[in-house]
Amino acid sequence: MQRHENGTYKVLEYRQAMDGGMFAESVREMFPEDLAELVVQGDDKSDQELWNMQVLKAREYLEEIDRKEAPVLSRVAKETADEKAAGAVNLVTAMRPGISR
Numbered sequence: 001m002q003r004h005e006n007g008t009y010k011v012l013e014y015r016q017a018m019d020g021g022m023f024a025e026s027v028r029e030m031f032p033e034d035l036a037e038l039v040v041q042g043d044d045k046s047d048q049e050l051w052n053m054q055v056l057k058a059r060e061y062l063e064e065i066d067r068k069e070a071p072v073l074s075r076v077a078k079e080t081a082d083e084k085a086a087g088a089v090n091l092v093t094a095m096r097p098g099i100s101r
Helices: 020-030 033-041 044-064 081-095
Strands: none
Touching: 020 033, 020 081
């Protein structure tokens, strides 16, 4: 990004992280270590703030369609066995560059 004198910004380059098992590695290639880890691992405060925003929007929508009594589910941990497996595969491939992905 480039900041102009008037306080606006111009995007100089746009890159998007890969998805799936390559997500973490691609993020780590794009950002300094501390920021990359924040993106990859997340932080509870940001996660909670995003969740609160989603709940608010869900409640507003339910009220719009006259269903404000409908339940809004509480937050559940995102971690699943598949994500753990993908993380393990990514770790192994990062440690052993000769292994095909």
